[in-house]
Amino acid sequence: MSRVTNPRAYPIGALSRETGVNIETIRYYEKIGLMPRPDRTPGGNRQYTHDHLKRLSFIRKSRDLGFSIAEIRSLLGMVDQHEVSCGEVHRMTLQHLAAVRDKIAALRKLETVLEAMAAKCARGDVPACPVIDTLFDQAGA
Amino acid sequence: MSRVTNPRAYPIGALSRETGVNIETIRYYEKIGLMPRPDRTPGGNRQYTHDHLKRLSFIRKSRDLGFSIAEIRSLLGMVDQHEVSCGEVHRMTLQHLAAVRDKIAALRKLETVLEAMAAKCARGDVPACPVIDTLFDQAGA
DNA sequence: CTTGCATCTGTAGTTGCTACAGGTGCCACA
DNA sequence: TGTGGCACCTGTAGCAACTACAGATGCAAG
Structure with a gap:
């Protein structure tokens, strides 16, 4: 039981680097419900998975293409409900x-x-x- | 002395109609110092002159051309100081x-x-x- | 003198973030 | 095992450039 944090999880900084999305923006996306709340370490730090990475990349690309947050929310809604x-x-x-x-x-x-x-x-x-x-x-x- | 309001002055609604700038936006421009404070009627209503109309049209056209408020401020600053x-x-x-x-x-x-x-x-x-x-x-x- | 639209002030909301302040977590290195 | 120091935390305020109220008055015509 030496490891408390999941070795397959990224902290927010890594997610930020990988996706090119600002840390504050990631937290903002969580606040507005665009990104799901990730697990936390016992100390309270966010722990992201590969799924989060994929989702955030999707958001990033969509934003780059000029889709509004509302539009992205709608696209992700379809994905989330498996009703694309x-x-x-x-x-x-x-x-x-x-x-x-x-x-x-x-x-x-x-x-x-x-x-x-x-x-x-x-x-x-x-x-x-x-x-x-x-x-x-x-x-x- | 029958008239209290200046017959050559427009109320804000008229200015809005003539320039196509929203009433709230006109007041906003005044608040941020882009438009000068006009005279008031004894009751407190704004009284605009033809100069205001010209200035507001200038602002409107510049905005339509995509100039930012800061850029317009700078253009108007030169005009105001007669140092174009x-x-x-x-x-x-x-x-x-x-x-x-x-x-x-x-x-x-x-x-x-x-x-x-x-x-x-x-x-x-x-x-x-x-x-x-x-x-x-x-x-x- | 009343009716009712026009204006008034001030505040909060919009979109999509970004920037703090003031505090902890976490981890490597000695 | 302690400690240095970067990474991360929450919460709030700010940016552009308006827009949208609420609730109170002004003003002019009938």
Whole structure:
């Protein structure tokens, strides 16, 4: 009985390193119920398993893909209930894809406007600033 | 002396309508010092002038272009001090443009990945969900 | 003078974390 | 066996940029 801690368990720091998710963020995910509460050492330190690692990686990747916490919760909910409805997942993916495309389109417009503004004063310092003028021009949309 | 309120002044609701900025947001901008405190009616209601309208429109447009509150504060600071350094404004615009382009590039990548994921299950409901599988694949980056 | 919408203040909630403060656990090394 | 010191603990507050109340007044028209 020399070992009190499970040799196959990771402390939170290891999980953090492996997944690239901040320690505070891991605890935050636990608080909001996205990650299950892990076992603790007698002293109270969290002990994670490989399953936790897989789950956290899933969350991390989904976040990287821009899924919201709510969306991830819904995806994991299906996984947890062993009721992965591929149709539903597909629908969520497409919906998210549409949102991403909208965002790209909006940013492109923005890019164009910014380019135009920048181009106006590209010739150096002039008394009146064209960028400021543009922003102050007519009261609204 | 029949009129107590200035006929050339707008109440906050009118300013909101003209600029498309939420009433609560206008008060918020005042609280954080982005908008100056307007005069009040004897009863305490805010009375805005055309200058306020111009300034708020400026803020609105800048926000629409994705400038942060801090950036707008800096732009307005130059305006307020009658020291509009066109070079500095130009620099800020270009910097912001670069950030926008970075964001577009990131979203494009994301779009590609999401498309690929969605395409995998486009053929209908299959026992294992390819999207979930992709997200669960190998533990990390 | 009443009706009722417009405004008022102040606080709390949103999303997704991050950053403390002030305390313990754990483990290797002597 | 003791101790140094990093890892970890809880809990709270802060970030951006608002939004959403609650509960109290202002103001103008009929």
